[in-house]
Amino acid sequence: MIQTIGQALGRREKNQSIRKGLDATAAKLLLLTALVSLLAVVLISLFIMAQSIPFFSEVPLRQFLFSTQWAPSANYPTYGIFSFIVTSIIVTLLALAFSTPIALSTAIYLSEFAQGKMASLLRQSIELLAGIPSIIYGLFGIAVVVPLVRNTLGGNGYSLLSASLILAIMILPTIINVSEVSIRAVSRELREASVAMGATRWQTIKGVVLPAAKSGIVSSIILGIGRAVGETTAVLLVGGNAPIFPTSAISMGRTLTMNIITDMSYAEGTHMSALFATGILLFAFILVLNLIVVSVSRKSRLESER
Amino acid sequence: MTRTAPTTFERRRRRSDSVAVAMIKIWAFTAIVILIVIIGYIVFKGMVSQSLQESQIIPTFSTPDQSLVVIANKKSGFHSMPYDVLRQFFDGRSFSLRRITHVNEDVKLFYETGLKSDISEYLMLDEKSFQRSEASQLSASEVLKHVSANPGGIGLISKETALPSNVVKLQLEDVVLAVHPSVTELLGNIKLSKIDQQAIKPLFNGEYTNWKELQGQDLSIVVVTSLSEVRQIPGSVALVPYREAFLAQSERLQVLSSQTRRNFTLRYIFEKPVEMGKYGGISTIIGNTLLMVFVTLLFSVPLGVGSAVFMVEFRANKRLLSIARTGVDLLAGVPSIIFGLFGLLVFVQLAGWSFSLLSGSMTLALMVLPTIIRTSEEALLSVSPSLKEASVALGATKWETIIKVLLPAASPGIVTGIILAIGRAVGETAALIYTIGSGVDFASGPLSSARVLAMHIFLTITEGQRMDRAFASAMVLVFLVLFINILARLSARRLIRNGTN
Numbered sequence: 001m002i003q004t005i006g007q008a009l010g011r012r013e014k015n016q017s018i019r020k021g022l023d024a025t026a027a028k029l030l031l032l033t034a035l036v037s038l039l040a041v042v043l044i045s046l047f048i049m050a051q052s053i054p055f056f057s058e059v060p061l062r063q064f065l066f067s068t069q070w071a072p073s074a075n076y077p078t079y080g081i082f083s084f085i086v087t088s089i090i091v092t093l094l095a096l097a098f099s100t101p102i103a104l105s106t107a108i109y110l111s112e113f114a115q116g117k118m119a120s121l122l123r124q125s126i127e128l129l130a131g132i133p134s135i136i137y138g139l140f141g142i143a144v145v146v147p148l149v150r151n152t153l154g155g156n157g158y159s160l161l162s163a164s165l166i167l168a169i170m171i172l173p174t175i176i177n178v179s180e181v182s183i184r185a186v187s188r189e190l191r192e193a194s195v196a197m198g199a200t201r202w203q204t205i206k207g208v209v210l211p212a213a214k215s216g217i218v219s220s221i222i223l224g225i226g227r228a229v230g231e232t233t234a235v236l237l238v239g240g241n242a243p244i245f246p247t248s249a250i251s252m253g254r255t256l257t258m259n260i261i262t263d264m265s266y267a268e269g270t271h272m273s274a275l276f277a278t279g280i281l282l283f284a285f286i287l288v289l290n291l292i293v294v295s296v297s298r299k300s301r302l303e304s305e306r
Numbered sequence: 307m308t309r310t311a312p313t314t315f316e317r318r319r320r321r322s323d324s325v326a327v328a329m330i331k332i333w334a335f336t337a338i339v340i341l342i343v344i345i346g347y348i349v350f351k352g353m354v355s356q357s358l359q360e361s362q363i364i365p366t367f368s369t370p371d372q373s374l375v376v377i378a379n380k381k382s383g384f385h386s387m388p389y390d391v392l393r394q395f396f397d398g399r400s401f402s403l404r405r406i407t408h409v410n411e412d413v414k415l416f417y418e419t420g421l422k423s424d425i426s427e428y429l430m431l432d433e434k435s436f437q438r439s440e441a442s443q444l445s446a447s448e449v450l451k452h453v454s455a456n457p458g459g460i461g462l463i464s465k466e467t468a469l470p471s472n473v474v475k476l477q478l479e480d481v482v483l484a485v486h487p488s489v490t491e492l493l494g495n496i497k498l499s500k501i502d503q504q505a506i507k508p509l510f511n512g513e514y515t516n517w518k519e520l521q522g523q524d525l526s527i528v529v530v531t532s533l534s535e536v537r538q539i540p541g542s543v544a545l546v547p548y549r550e551a552f553l554a555q556s557e558r559l560q561v562l563s564s565q566t567r568r569n570f571t572l573r574y575i576f577e578k579p580v581e582m583g584k585y586g587g588i589s590t591i592i593g594n595t596l597l598m599v600f601v602t603l604l605f606s607v608p609l610g611v612g613s614a615v616f617m618v619e620f621r622a623n624k625r626l627l628s629i630a631r632t633g634v635d636l637l638a639g640v641p642s643i644i645f646g647l648f649g650l651l652v653f654v655q656l657a658g659w660s661f662s663l664l665s666g667s668m669t670l671a672l673m674v675l676p677t678i679i680r681t682s683e684e685a686l687l688s689v690s691p692s693l694k695e696a697s698v699a700l701g702a703t704k705w706e707t708i709i710k711v712l713l714p715a716a717s718p719g720i721v722t723g724i725i726l727a728i729g730r731a732v733g734e735t736a737a738l739i740y741t742i743g744s745g746v747d748f749a750s751g752p753l754s755s756a757r758v759l760a761m762h763i764f765l766t767i768t769e770g771q772r773m774d775r776a777f778a779s780a781m782v783l784v785f786l787v788l789f790i791n792i793l794a795r796l797s798a799r800r801l802i803r804n805g806t807n
Contacts, residue, residue, distance in 0.1 A: 019703050026705040030619070033612030034626070037679065038633025040672050044640065044648045051651060105333030113331065124795070125338045131791050132344065132784070133733020135760045139767060139780050140344050143351065169340055176337070200323035223639070230641020232736035237767060257643050257736070264650075264740055279647050283640065290639035294632060 045283060052280050055079075055273035064277065070243045072263065072271040079274040081281075083245040087160060087253035090246060091235065092228040094164035095171060100221065102168075103175035107220075108205060110176070111183040130173035138237035141166040146238055155250035158240035163255070166234050171224040178223055182216020183209060219293045226289045230282065232257040256282050345784060352781025355569035355774035358562060360500060362548065363388045365563045367481035369547045373424060375466050376476040377450070381457040383407035389480035389548045393429045395460065398438030403458050411458030415441035416449045418463045425462060430549065483559040484533060484551045488525060488540040489517055490559065498522030500560035509543065517541065570778045579746045583762055584772055588779055590748040594663070594756040595732060597749055598742070601667035602674065602731050603724065609671075610678030610727075611720060615708055617679075618686040638676035642737040645673045649741040664752040666742025673737055674727035681726065685719020686712060718800050725794040732786055735760045759783050 056064075059079050067080025106126070110119060145165050150157030186209050194204040210217070240252025241262055254262070260275050260282075267275055312320070366386065376392065378384045382403055394400035395413050403409045417425060422443065426432065444452065446463050453459035454470040461473075469475065483501065490498055501509075501520060508514060510529055517525045528542040533554055536544045543559075551558055577587030617630055649669030659665045689712055697707040713720070743755025744765055757765070759779060766776040 019706070023703040023705040026708070027620070030612050030616035031626075033609050034616035034620075034630045035633070036609050036613060037637045037675055038629060040675070041633055041636045041640070043652075044644060047651050048644070048647055102333050102336050105330045106337055109330050109334035113327070114334075122334065122338060125341045127795075128788070128791055129337060129341050131729050131733075131787050133735070133760055133787065135733065135735045135763050136344070136348060136780055136784060139763065139776060140347060142767065143773075143777075144347060169344075172337060172340075200319060202323040202326035203319075206326075226639050226641075230643065232641070232643040233764060257641065260643055260647065261736065261739060264647075276647065279644055283644050286639055286641060286644075287636060290636050293639075294635050 045280075045287075048276050048279050048283060052273050052277035055270060055277045058270055059274070064274070065281075068245045070259075072267070072274060077270065079270070081256065081259065081274075081278055083243065084254050084256045084259050084278070085281075087239075087246050088229055088255040088257075090249075091160050091164045091167060091239070091253070091255055092225055094160065094249065095167035095228045096221065096224060098165060098168035099171050099175060099224065103172050103220075103224075104179060104217070106172075106176045107180040107183055108209075110180050112201070112205065112209070126173050126176055129169070130177075134170065134231060134234040137166050137170055138234040141234060141238035149250065153250050156240070156252070158238060158252055159250040160239065160246055160253045161249040163235040163239040163253075164249075166238055167228045167231060170231060170234060171227050174227050175220045175224045178220035179213065179217045182213040182220070185216070186212040215296050215299070219296045222289050222293050222296075226286050226293075229255075229289075230257065230286055232261055236261060348777065348780050348784050351774075351777035352570050352784075353568065354566055355777070356564055356566050357774070358564050360560050360562050361388065361390070362482045362558050362560060363390055363479050364481050364483065364506060364545075364561050365479060365503060365565075366477070367545065368477050368479050369481060372478055372480075373464065374421070374428060374478065375463045376478050377453055377461045377463065377469060377473050378476055379453055379457050379459045380472045380474050381409065382411065382460070383409045384460075384474070384476055386477040386479050387460075389429075389478065392460075392478070393431065396425065396429050396431055396439050396441060397435045398440070401439075409457070414452070414456045414459045415439055416444055416452045416459065416461040417441055418446045418449055418461075419443050421462055421464060424464075428549065430552065480548045481545050482548050482551050483543060483561065484536045484546045484556045485543045485559055486536055486538075486540050487557045489522060489543065490557055491523065493523055496521070496523060498559070500562050503561055503563035506561070510545070569774050570781055574778055575782065582746055582769075583757075583766060583775060588759070588762065588782065590746060591757055591759055591762050591779075592782070593748050595758040595760075598663060598667050598670070598756065598758050599728050599731050601663060601752070602670040603727070605668060605671035606674050606678055606727065607724060610675050610723070611682050611713070613675075613679045614682035614686055614720075615712070617683050619704065619708065619712075634676050634679050637672075638680070640673075642673060642734060645669050646737040646740055648672070649737060654741055659753055661741065661743030661755050662753045663742065663749045663756040666738050666756070666758075669737050669741045670731045670734060673734065674730050677727045677730060678720075678723045681723025682716070682720045685716040685723070688719065689715040718797055722794055722797045725790055725797060729787055729790040729794070732790065733760050733783065735764045739764070759786070 064079055064081060065085070066082050067078060068083045069078040069080045070083065071078045106122070110122065114122065141162055145162045146157035146159075148157075149155070149159055149162050149165075153161070190208055190212055191204055194208040199207065235255055236258045239255065239258060241254050241258050242252040243254050243259070244252065246253040256278055260278050263271065263275055365388075376387050378387070384407060391400070391406055395415060400406075401413050403411045403413055422436070426436065442452075446467065449461040449463055450467070450470060450473060453461040454473045466475065483506070498517060498521060505514070505520060509520075509527070512529065514520060514527055517523050517527055525541040528539050530536055530539060530542045530544045532544060533546050533550055533556060536542050536546070536556060537554075546556075574587045575592065576589050578589055579591060580586035583591070613630065613634075617627055621627055646669065649665055649672075653659050653665035653668050654661060657665075693711055693715055694707055697711040698704075702710070738758065738761050742758065742761065744757045744761065745755035746757050746762075747754075749756035760783060763776050763779045763783065766772060766779065
């Protein structure tokens with residue numbers, strides 16, 4: 001009898017120690033999984049950087065960044081990506097110019113005016129717009145936007161303008177969602193004070209709400225830039241993909257992402273590492289953008305807590 | 307108290323207010339308009355395909371007294387049979403229906419005993435061609451029986467009889483537009499070589515008087531009825547049987563016709579792709595897509611949920627938490643092409659998995675990780691602390707509390723995150739182009755190349771051959787995404803309901 005109780009107690013103790021051990025292992029395991037994302041970011045940068053190091057020992061950074069000559073298969077290959085940088089910038093700026101007015105209006109509407117069914121319909125549409133894959137946007141671009149540009153403005157339609165129109169649609173949800181949250185977060189007192197002073201709705205929005213939500217709106221636009229610069233498939237299909245310096249909005253062009261994806265299929269040696277170097281440039285640019293957003297949102301969080 | 311009339315300033319202020327508000331409302335709804343246009347367009351082009359065809363044979367025209375009756379199995383998708391297609395079949399040069407219709411069947415030819423010489427004369431073929439086409443000679447009733455038994459069966463009989471229910475009589479299109487050589491002559495940079503199908507009826511009704519109206523020469527139109535007249539009168543045109551025009555080597559006008567066909571059919575989903583998706587369906591591609599999503603989740607869900615649990619349960623360690631969160635934020639912003647590069651370097655080359663399902667899925671798993679972590683973290687944070695405290699009070703360890711209390715309570719939110727991740731994975735292309743490969747067969751193992759739906763659309767577009775196929779696949783993808791979206795919304799709604807209870 002006593003023996004069996006003793007055995008049971010022993011089992012229990014053993015059980016207990018297993019439970020404790022499991023608990024400790026689980027904590028370590030969880031720590032590991034938590035660091036996976038960070039590890040991934042570090043690994044991605046390390047691997048891509050390692051691939052592009054041999055390139056910079058062969059081609060000076062200045063030439064890489066500021067030459068417009070991209071001829072990796074020539075007898076004397078040149079690796080200048082300046083045209084691609086400029087194309088990326090132009091396409092992104094154009095997309096922002098098309099997208100921001102619509103996105104901010106939508107965000108204002110959703111946070112200030114929207115009620116009931118219409119608001120939920122609008123919200124669902126935006127969610128869906130965010131969920132549509134970029135290949136679908138690309139297909140739509142080829143079938144509708146490219147012929148539209150060709151017929152109205154000339155050229156062959158595959159152009160920076162087409163690419164930026166498609167991008168504008170793609171970054172809409174990003175800008176709307178983030179800026180709506182920040183506009184919504186503006187305190188009621190501020191609004192009421194403005195209305196009490198006799199300001200109209202528009203004056204309140206323009207003079208009080210938007211300035212108060214500025215940091216959130218700026219981060220929404222920065223996130224939009226990040227998405228536009230990093231987008232590949234859709235712009236690849238409508239942008240024309242010619243490695244030339246763009247002369248107008250309807251000329252063909254190649255962005256940084258298009259350059260990586262086009263040449264990757266056949267690149268070797270220095271050419272290959274040039275593509276990884278392009279990737280590093282893109283990656284660094286996007287990391288900086290995201291760090292800005294992270295720090296802005298953290299600062300505003302601190303301010304609101306204070 | 308009397309109300310004073312508003313001042314001009316006040317009126318202007320109010321007007322500008324209402325204008326501004328109206329503008330905001332209009333802009334706001336462009337998002338819905340854009341969405342409707344895009345989805346509507348993709349669905350329309352997915353359902354219906356329009357193609358321009360150029361041929362000598364005029365569609366829907368046939369000579370009145372035909373000695374041959376062409377019949378076909380209903381499944382073949384034929385309604386009419388152009389002369390040249392029939393000739394190609396009997397010549398043995400064309401042996402599959404998929405060149406002409408959406409049906410992927412081999413042609414089987416049958417003809418009634420005694421028709422051999424008629425057919426060879428009508429189609430201008432010699433005996434050798436007959437052997438090549440492997441057409442079988444049978445009695446009339448046997449022809450009917452075989453045609454009704456074979457989905458690709460096409461039969462020729464001498465007179466119309468009662469047909470079995472799954473056999474249809476085809477209209478034999480064999481009329482061409484014969485013209486005098488002066489009509490198609492190249493003169494002063496103008497040459498008329500083709501004519502729109504829509505213009506043929508008005509042409510013979512006398513609505514056109516000069517070839518100039520049809521972008522041809524300045525020559526008056528003469529409508530005649532026989533080939534001999536066509537050869538003599540400049541500017542003349544006649545409808546004649548193909549055979550006669552061919553034998554007389556007379557000048558013919560090409561006819562441009564636009565064909566509207568059903569693009570998407572149920573068959574398209576359930577059939578295997580043929581010739582890299584040019585013909586047939588996309589069943590294996592859909593299978594690969596599901597497989598890829600499954601493998602992606604296999605890696606990303608444990609990692610993502612684990613990471614979220616850590617960030618919620620071990621909040622005390624502020625520095626670690628902020629490091630982990632920064633990692634998630636940064637990873638979320640990395641463009642997919644960078645993931646693709648990383649996948650190419652690490653999974654394809656370094657791990658030696660080549661272009662395979664595993665390489666692609668691992669790349670995607672990294673990509674969707676932030677989505678899963680963020681939503682899971684939110685869901686875990688919203689679990690009420692009293693539940694946790696009760697579990698700990700009962701003597702459960704932290705691990706037991708997490709597994710038995712925390713995760714079940716947060717599961718609706720976690721599921722929403724997983725569904726969002728699926729949505730992202732299903733539509734991804736840039737990260738997959740250099741990782742997952744492009745084989746159209748169903749993946750036989752983790753290391754076999756697997757073409758998924760989004761990649762299939764991309765490759766079909768870049769190969770530039772069958773845009774109608776690209777649209778049909780795109781429609782399937784759009785519906786898949788819509789379905790996933792609705793699923794996510796339903797599970798989110800369940801989450802809210804649980805929360806209020």
